[in-house]
Amino acid sequence: MAKKQLIMEKALELFAKQGFEATSVQQITDHCGISKGAFYLSFKSKDELIVALIDHFMRQFTADIDFVVSDKNEEDLLYNFYYTAFQSFSKHSDFAKLLMKEPAQSFNEELFSKLHNYNKSLEKVILSMIERLYGDLSKDLKYDLSFCIKGFMSTYSELYLLYKTPIDMDLLSQSLVEKTNLLAKNMTITFIPDELIEIIDQPLIEDTSSEKIVEVIEKNIEDMEDSIEKESLILLKQELLEPALHPAIVKGLLSNIQHHPHCKWAAYLLRKHFEIK
Amino acid sequence: MAKKQLIMEKALELFAKQGFEATSVQQITDHCGISKGAFYLSFKSKDELIVALIDHFMRQFTADIDFVVSDKNEEDLLYNFYYTAFQSFSKHSDFAKLLMKEPAQSFNEELFSKLHNYNKSLEKVILSMIERLYGDLSKDLKYDLSFCIKGFMSTYSELYLLYKTPIDMDLLSQSLVEKTNLLAKNMTITFIPDELIEIIDQPLIEDTSSEKIVEVIEKNIEDMEDSIEKESLILLKQELLEPALHPAIVKGLLSNIQHHPHCKWAAYLLRKHFEIK
């Protein structure tokens, strides 16, 4: 639906500039050149719009990162992780600005737990990367290391989202790789023990049940034009309901949809579900 | 004045829980057990209250940190820095939560530059500490190091402000000292050069070239509906390009847009430009 996308794009521009609360529906519709009524044909409420925006971009981001981290080659893993993350921030800088302007706590309960879950997904990805890269070396220190990685990402992205200076992303990624390696290989003091993580994890809802994935896929299928990607998605949905295909076929279907911008989240969930690395 | 302090305390509790915008003056006065009118005997506006809160706590925090860093003994300097910072967060956790909930950008221009200045003060203190501790070792890397330090502080404080787990502040400080030392003594890649810092320091106060202001105004005009404010902005833009109006008229036009929620920044820049107090 083209209207929906227009509204999301134009609204995001305003949210990035002024924040969510400070932007009225009237402003959004003016900016789109449509009437207020037309807005409510596409979204039930202003809240539904922000939820849609967050889902749209966070799914893409999480899936992008996960794809990079799933790569077999460990050589440039950390570099690729940082590079992809910052490239994604840069590509969707308006959304990144929105997230910077509106910390999770300023939204309602639903959005808070949503963002919390995305954050947990990212944490999981980072932890799996740490384990692959540093193995036992990182056993007790992995949580501290992942906190440091997230800290690096947040301060350095703030730097260039706030002051629109051109960024040498290659150099930035290299410098963060160096920092991360230094910490991973030389740190000795554990501050975040397993028990603490258990407490933090508590409120997280694990919602990767097959039904949920089918839901996501069906929404995607609706929005897609006929294509190889759509066919692949339909086949994968059937496979989810009644497993029948050879793993190699499933993997092939997954790689078909991997790079379709609207399927990244579905691909991520499916990869987890079928345990394909 | 005791009333003023009561209001600040009770308001901070609500701000920490709900955020500044989401807390109404009515809620604050209810929570204090006073009337709405009484609030305005102590504060001229809701904005004056948040300014008072930020000044009160930021001055304390900056002073605390500066005191520790000014200490002659270099032995435990870094440890004391982290320990004091986290102790201060912990002691004034409601204020820390408020700052977490409300990034500088969500406030008006006065508060934004206020917070920016406090941030600069903190940066200066951190940089002087780095220079004392690591001397020439840190010459090219000092800005990167200070960014890492700020990153550590923000991620780890988020950890315990969000999840109210008891924190071993001694262990936390030790672990951050270790991380900082590792980075300071082994990092080789500079990402933030002097030039970048110059750019960052620049824009806030000195960014009053007419072209820039026109840019800001034009963006505002685009997003506004027809109104007295919009007309005023358009006239002010013309005045910026070709001065023709009487100062009194300019002042009047400025006061027209002063309180429009989306013109505050433009009003600020214009006020500076026309030197109207």
Place this chain on the structure above:
DNA sequence: TATAGTAGTGACTAAGCGGTCAATTGTCAA
């Protein structure tokens, strides 16, 4: 061309906001 049905409009409502001020209450010296 007539018609049915969808897409789009914008004046409108109710609620909530920051801020004001005439009216009320409290205080204390005379």
Place this chain on the structure above:
DNA sequence: TTGACAATTGACCGCTTAGTCACTACTATA
């Protein structure tokens, strides 16, 4: 007890907001 003044109140104002809905404009088929 009185009266003058200061402190305090909360109904009220003007304004903005998210959301609604009776209406109109379009479009596609018959």
